[in-house]
Amino acid sequence: MLEKTTRMNYLYDFYQALLTPKQRSYMSLYYLDDYSLGEIAEQYEVSRQAVYDNIKRTEAMLEEYEKKLALFQKFQKRKQLINQLKEYILQKYGKDQQLFALINQLEELE
Amino acid sequence: MLEKTTRMNYLYDFYQALLTPKQRSYMSLYYLDDYSLGEIAEQYEVSRQAVYDNIKRTEAMLEEYEKKLALFQKFQKRKQLINQLKEYILQKYGKDQQLFALINQLEELE
Numbered sequence: 203m204l205e206k207t208t209r210m211n212y213l214y215d216f217y218q219a220l221l222t223p224k225q226r227s228y229m230s231l232y233y234l235d236d237y238s239l240g241e242i243a244e245q246y247e248v249s250r251q252a253v254y255d256n257i258k259r260t261e262a263m264l265e266e267y268e269k270k271l272a273l274f275q276k277f278q279k280r281k282q283l284i285n286q287l288k289e290y291i292l293q294k295y296g297k298d299q300q301l302f303a304l305i306n307q308l309e310e311l312e
Numbered sequence: 313m314l315e316k317t318t319r320m321n322y323l324y325d326f327y328q329a330l331l332t333p334k335q336r337s338y339m340s341l342y343y344l345d346d347y348s349l350g351e352i353a354e355q356y357e358v359s360r361q362a363v364y365d366n367i368k369r370t371e372a373m374l375e376e377y378e379k380k381l382a383l384f385q386k387f388q389k390r391k392q393l394i395n396q397l398k399e400y401i402l403q404k405y406g407k408d409q410q411l412f413a414l415i416n417q418l419e420e421l422e
Contacts, residue, residue, distance in 0.1 A: 219380035270329035273381075276421055283418045290411060301400060308393045308418075311386055 207233060209274075213264040216273040225260045232257055277312055284309050317343060319384075323374040326383040335370045342367055387422055394419050 210233050218226055231237040231245075232253075239257075243250040268274055288305060291298065320343050328336055341347040341355075342363075349367075353360040378384055398415060401408065 217381075267330075271327075271381075271383075273383075280418065280421055283414060283421070287411075287414050287418070290414060294408075294411075295405060298404075301397075301404075304393060304397050304400060308390065308397070311390055311393070 210261060210264065212274050212277075213268055216277070217264050217267045217271075220267060221260060221263070225256065225263075228253060228256050229260055280312075281309070320371060320374065322384050322387075323378055326387070327374050327377045327381075330377060331370060331373070335366065335373075338363060338366050339370055390422070391419070 210229075214229050214233060218229070221229070227246075228242055231242050232239070237245075239250050239253050242253045246253070284305060288302070291301060291305075295301075320339075324339050324343060328339070331339070337356075338352055341352050342349070347355075349360050349363050353363045356363070394415060398412070401411060401415075405411075
C-alpha cells in the first residue's frame with residue numbers, strides 16, 4: 203500500500219496538469235494530505251462512493267498516461283544515471299563544485 | 313514555415329502516444345513524409361478540407377499538451393545543460409570515454 207501511495211504521488215506529480223480541477227482536488231487531499239474518503243466526501247458534500255469512484259478512475263487515467271508517455275519510468279532511469287555520473291566523478295576527479303552545480307541543474311530540471 | 317515544421321515534428325514526437333491512430337497517420341504523412349493535403353485526402357478518400365481540419369485540430373492539441381507538460385521545453389533545456397557539461401569536462405579533464413558514455417546514455421534517454 204505504501205508502495206502504491208508513493209507511485210501515485212509520482213504519477214500525480216507528472217500528470218496532474220492533464221486532470222480536471224475536481225480530480226486534482228480529490229487526489230491531492232487523498233494522496234498528499236492523507237485525508238480519508240469519508241473526510242473528502244464530507245468536505246465536498248458528496249457520497250463516499252462518489253469520491254471513491256472518482257479517485258479510482260483518476261488512478262486508472264494516471265496509469266494510462268504513464269503507459270503512453272513513461273515520464274515516471276524515464277525519470278527513474280535519469281536519476282539512476284545521474285547518480286552513477288556523480289559517483290564516477292567524485293571517485294575519479296573529486297568534488298568539482300562547478301561540475302556538480304551543472305549536474306544538479308540537470309537533476310532539478312524535473 | 314520551416315520553424316513551425318520543426319516544432320511540430322518535435323511535439324509530434326513527444327505526444328504522439330496521446331493521439332488517435334487517424335491523427336497520427338495524417339500528422340506523420342504531412343509532417344514527416346511531406347505529403348500535401350491533397351495527396352492525403354486522395355489516399356484516405358476524404359475531402360482536402362477534412363484533412364486540413366483534422367491536422368489543424370491536432371496541432372492545437374499538441375500545443376495544448378506542451379503548455380501542460382512542457383516536454384519539448386524541458387528537452388531543450390536538458391540538451392543545453394548536457395552540452396555545457398560535455399564542454400566543461402572536455403576542457404578540464406579531456407576525453408574520458410567512460411564518463412562520456414554515461415553522459416551519452418543520459419542524452420539518449422529521450
